[in-house]
Amino acid sequence: MRKYLNLIAAITAGAVFAGKYWRRHGKNQRIHVSETEDAYRQARLRILILGSGFGGLSTALRLDRELRQQDMCSVLVVDRDNDMLFTPLLWLVANGRISPNNVVVPIRDFQRGRRFHVLHAEIERIDLQHKEVHTSAGIRPYDRLVIALGSSTSVPDLPGLRAHAIPFYTPSDALLLRNRLVDAVEAAHRTIDPFERQSWLTFVVGGAGDTGVELAAIIHDYLHAGLFREYPWLIDASVRIVVVGRSERVLPTSKPQTSNLVHFVLEQEGITVLTGRSITAASEKAVETTHETIPARTLFWAAGITAPEVVRQLAVPQARNGAIKVDNFLRIPGYPEVYVIGDSSWPYDSTTGAPIPATAQAASHQGDYVGKAITLEESGKPVPAFRYTTLGHLALLGHYKGVAELGPWTVDGVVAFLLWHLAYLVRNPSWVKRIRLVIDWALSAILGRDIGQLRTEAEVYERTKVATREARVGKSPLDRGG
Ligand SMILES: Cc1cc2nc3c(=O)[nH]c(=O)nc-3n(C[C@H](O)[C@H](O)[C@H](O)COP(=O)(O)OP(=O)(O)OC[C@H]3O[C@@H](n4cnc5c(N)ncnc54)[C@H](O)[C@@H]3O)c2cc1C
Known part of the structure; x- marks a missing residue:
């Protein structure tokens, strides 16, 4: 017994030491790079990525690997959230096996030691004619635009x-x-x-x-x-x-x-x-x-x-759910500088003609392709059409x-x-x-599973509304049956 306790104590001490060492030396050595708005505007090639989910992030990571040596290029990722939601793990939050915090990955973590920048803002309008995007933090022009704004569940407008x-x-x-x-x-x-x-x-x-x-x-x-x-x-x-x-x-x-x-x-x-x-x-x-x-x-x-409102507003060919129809290079026809990937796009495989599913896997694959395509284009090399291979x-x-x-x-x-x-x-x-x-x-x-009820903001709001309504008719919220 004593032997096991010593072993557990040694492993714990080792893990604590390794963690402290990594936080002090490993993480901190890879510093954040953060440029000013002016630096972005003055760059020779301004690549604007909308959305830091599966598609947007894989584009940024690929560009980071490909464009390392090119100082005149600036990559800016804009998202309303400060993290990437790893949706496949949502099941494990639902069945009480993991904490809700562990399905999100902070974007700033990725930025460490990399060359892309992050703007935390709401995207309000995309102006394809003037090549600029209106955000809650101001207007950002672009030379290349990657739209990776995902989707949300659409509940049909049927009775009840x-x-x-x-x-x-x-x-x-x-x-x-x-x-x-x-x-x-x-x-x-x-x-x-x-x-x-x-x-x-x-x-x-x-x-x-x-x-x-x-x-x-x-x-x-x-x-x-x-x-x-x-x-x-x-x-x-x-x-x-x-x-x-x-x-x-x-x-x-x-x-x-x-x-x-x-x-x-x-x-x-x-x-x-x-x-x-x-x-x-x-x-x-x-x-x-x-x-x-x-x-x-x-x-x-x-x-x-369904595609987000900001995507649905664009006057370009769309599928019934608002996703944008793209060509074999994942670009909007007529706008060769604009790529659409992930759930916001409606692509087909360039060889088989089969529709590409709206999955995290496909979005990441498309992001990786677009990162590579932009660098090939920049170096004047031919860009192959997108081919989807599922893992x-x-x-x-x-x-x-x-x-x-x-x-x-x-x-x-x-x-x-x-x-x-x-x-x-x-x-x-x-x-x-x-x-x-x-x-x-x-x-x-x-x-065992976590069966605690952590009330969501909407539920708390709903309860407050009920309590206020009942207080108005002179009933205590504690009187509710049960
Ligand atoms: C419960 C669930 C389980 C899933 N499981 C799987 C699975 O097992 N395997 C799989 O391959 N796929 C799975 N999917 C599908 C997968 O999540 C999506 O296909 C994938 O997230 C699409 O990637 P994306 O880059 O297009 O969009 P997202 O990853 O959704 O990223 C879009 C980003 O855009 C941002 N954004 C949107 N609008 C705005 C705005 N106006 N302003 C600022 N930012 C904005 C969002 O904040 C978000 O960060 C699952 C989906 C769900 C819901």
Whole structure:
């Protein structure tokens, strides 16, 4: 025993020493570079990147590698947030396995020792004619523009849908999902009406693409591996999770073999998969589809994305969701100096003509290509058209379950689960976050899921509104039933 304690003490002391040494010597040696607005304006080549997500950041990193020797070039990244949101990890916030802080990577960390600059500002308007971008911090002109502004979940304007469907795109959405599951379970615990209890314990997910199936699996996982431990009576209750998709199969853009496997895994977990139908309306107590009415109190939305308003405003050819149609070089036709990448663009593979999916993987690949294309252009060399090659397809399907499509192979179960974790650990651009993630995973495996309710800003605001309304009619907010 004493031997082990000594070993643990030695490892801890070593880690603390290494951390202190790295913070003092490693991190600080790679200083930040930060130029003035004048320096940007006077540069011979001004490259403006809008968005510091997967696409924007990979463009900046590629340009940094390629343009190191060119002093007359300035690269400016503009984003309203100070960090990059690593969306694939949002599932692990939702199922209580990691802290919400660990899904974001501070942009300033990347800037250290690199040659691109960062402006923290809202992008208000893009003026393609005058080659300038209006931001909350003033106007920035450009010689090359890279639009990488991503997308957000679009909930269709159908009866009751916008009022009742909960989207899933941000860390607050992940916390809200947890809160809503806890609220639903508590409400089911309170009621004695069996019909009402069943509707509280029915969770509907709109959309059977990647996000929809992963969302359904995560709800199942959080209930079974997290909440049910604290609500043992629920283990025998009939919890219902229903995925509704318009296509005839789940994951319609994947190989049929992968779709069938995912369908099988979901049904094995007890998740109901309803394909070939659409959700047409929602109310506080039910979700209507083209085929049936599902009594349910909670509806999550994971179908369809839309480009940001600032992109939709551009008078250039767009797809139905506002994404900009680009040529084989990811440029806007008629504007050779403007590239659009990631979810804000609507590209096709230059050889196969196949549509390129709106994924983090594709956005990073496109960003890397654009960084290279700009340097080739600058040195007068020919630029090849963009070709998309996928590294594979991973889906996390809950507790030690997943599906991985790697070239001609499809694997599932614990192997896919481990591959998923390994892939996103490797792809996470920050060493600090990687270490924190591994610690979070280990802690959740040992200590269990976090089932605390951290209320989001919107929920607190909603509560304040209710309290104010009740105070006005002379009712104490503490009088609310329950
Ligand atoms: C829950 C979830 C899970 C996902 N899982 C996966 C996965 O496992 N694998 C995968 O490949 N893809 C996954 N995706 C998809 C992936 O997140 C997107 O395809 C990817 O983020 C697109 O990259 P992007 O660079 O286009 O945009 P983003 O990464 O979204 O970056 C856009 C940036 O633009 C900024 N911005 C937008 N508008 C403005 C403005 N007006 N002013 C200033 N800044 C602005 C934003 O702050 C943001 O930083 C997932 C998505 C979700 C929601």
